[in-house]
Amino acid sequence: MRGPRARAVVVWVQAETMQTNDSAGFTTRAVHKARGFAGSTGAVMPPVFLTATFASGNPDGFDYTRSGNPNFRLLEQAVAALEGARYATCFASGVSAMTAVVSTLQAGDVVVAEENLYGCTYRLFERVFAKFGLRVRYVDLAQRSNWGVIGAERPKLVWLESPTNPLLKVVDLAGLSAAGADVGAAVLVDNTFASAYLQRPVELGATLSLSSTTKYINGHSDCLGGVVATNDSVWQERMVFAQKALGLQPSPFDAWLTARGQRTLALRMDRHSATALELARWLETHAGVRAVRYPFLPSHPQYELARRQMKSGSGILTAELECSAAEALAFCRRLRLFTLAESLGGVESLVCHPATMTHASVPAEVRRQVGISDGLVRFSVGIEDVEDLRRDLEAALHA
Numbered sequence: 309m310r311g312p313r314a315r316a317v318v319v320w321v322q323a324e325t326m327q328t329n330d331s332a333g334f335t336t337r338a339v340h341k342a343r344g345f346a347g348s349t350g351a352v353m354p355p356v357f358l359t360a361t362f363a364s365g366n367p368d369g370f371d372y373t374r375s376g377n378p379n380f381r382l383l384e385q386a387v388a389a390l391e392g393a394r395y396a397t398c399f400a401s402g403v404s405a406m407t408a409v410v411s412t413l414q415a416g417d418v419v420v421a422e423e424n425l426y427g428c429t430y431r432l433f434e435r436v437f438a439k440f441g442l443r444v445r446y447v448d449l450a451q452r453s454n455w456g457v458i459g460a461e462r463p464k465l466v467w468l469e470s471p472t473n474p475l476l477k478v479v480d481l482a483g484l485s486a487a488g489a490d491v492g493a494a495v496l497v498d499n500t501f502a503s504a505y506l507q508r509p510v511e512l513g514a515t516l517s518l519s520s521t522t523k524y525i526n527g528h529s530d531c532l533g534g535v536v537a538t539n540d541s542v543w544q545e546r547m548v549f550a551q552k553a554l555g556l557q558p559s560p561f562d563a564w565l566t567a568r569g570q571r572t573l574a575l576r577m578d579r580h581s582a583t584a585l586e587l588a589r590w591l592e593t594h595a596g597v598r599a600v601r602y603p604f605l606p607s608h609p610q611y612e613l614a615r616r617q618m619k620s621g622s623g624i625l626t627a628e629l630e631c632s633a634a635e636a637l638a639f640c641r642r643l644r645l646f647t648l649a650e651s652l653g654g655v656e657s658l659v660c661h662p663a664t665m666t667h668a669s670v671p672a673e674v675r676r677q678v679g680i681s682d683g684l685v686r687f688s689v690g691i692e693d694v695e696d697l698r699r700d701l702e703a704a705l706h707a
């Protein structure tokens with residue numbers, strides 16, 4: 309018979325050894341990676357460490373939650389394993405993660421960015437960091453003929469998104485990572501729309517893979533978060549520094565929710581992708597729809613690249629309706645299962661009108677140039693039954 313103290317140690321060791329090694333499959337890693345810190349209780353899932361501070365000299369070396377908390381350290385281990393990266397740092401939101409990266413730059417530095425970016429990324433560059441002397445060149449990087457700008461500008465950072473928000477352009481991550489490396493630029497990929505299950509930028513050569521975990525990684529639309537994964541120890545140190553120096557850390561409870569959500573990432577992504585592909589094929593044949601964009605439709609301009617780079621097409625699709633902005637919004641409001649709301653990547657279906665919502669912060673002129681028309685509608689396809697979603701779309705289009 310073991311005494312209580314010995315039993316506690318055995319339980320602790322079991323909890324620790326349940327951590328998997330990196331050769332385990334994606335879902336095995338997702339389920340088992342974020343499970344430590346069970347302590348002497350044998351809790352199968354970690355508790356939420358709702359504490360601002362830690363007693364000095366504790367064995368795990370925690371001091372103050374802004375610079376480290378078990379819940380976000382566990383999430384960081386899990387996301388690093390999913391991204392196939394050595395390190396990951398978690399933040400309070402996707403925008404906090406971007407702020408951490410951009411805060412490492414200096415006045416006069418240049419960023420070369422894909423021209424179709426999430427609206428708040430554009431706003432962060434133009435309304436916040438431009439006044440500190442950052443210069444951003446926006447280019448259509450889906451066109452290989454434009455890649456020369458990387459050699460010409462010699463940027464500190466190349467900022468990519470793929471698929472892009474909201475146009476779902478797909479850019480060549482391996483090719484652009486090599487082009488960035490040639491001039492010593494770090495290459496960041498905003499991987500929010502794909503998630504690490506469908507695409508792993510660091511494995512394709514990118515320096516940094518950034519995700520808003522608010523979307524697919526958490527997947528339940530109940531908290532915000534962001535993460536930056538990398539193999540580069542210098543960048544990792546910069547991210548950890550930004551997390552505590554700028555106060556960009558997530559709350560322990562949000563990190564706990566996100567760690568819970570990521571355990572089912574693979575299952576959800578398979579379902580999102582299958583349903584979105586079926587709806588995209590159907591919408592493409594619908595008379596009221598001018599065009600449908602979805603990376604795994606043969607009509608997508610980068611279809612072949614998407615098939616090489618991504619496991620499946622993800623859950624976002626966009627449709628261009630034959631109508632004005634007011635009519636497009638009215639269509640969105642008629643939907644019953646797709647809620648008209650910002651955000652994406654949750655189990656529930658959402659619809660968004662980028663010109664008046666996510667990309668309202670982008671000047672109308674710039675929206676027109678990059679192809680965000682007034683009739684463009686973005687669907688985040690949830691995990692509901694596909695027939696119900698199709699009926700909802702049909703009814704709203706018919707009206």
Ligand SMILES: Cc1ncc(COP(=O)(O)O)c(C=O)c1O
Nearest residue numbers: 401402403426473500520522533
């Ligand atoms: C592609 C992309 N990146 C980053 C973000 C920002 O994430 P958050 O809302 O978590 O700050 C979003 C949000 O919609 C996004 O769509």
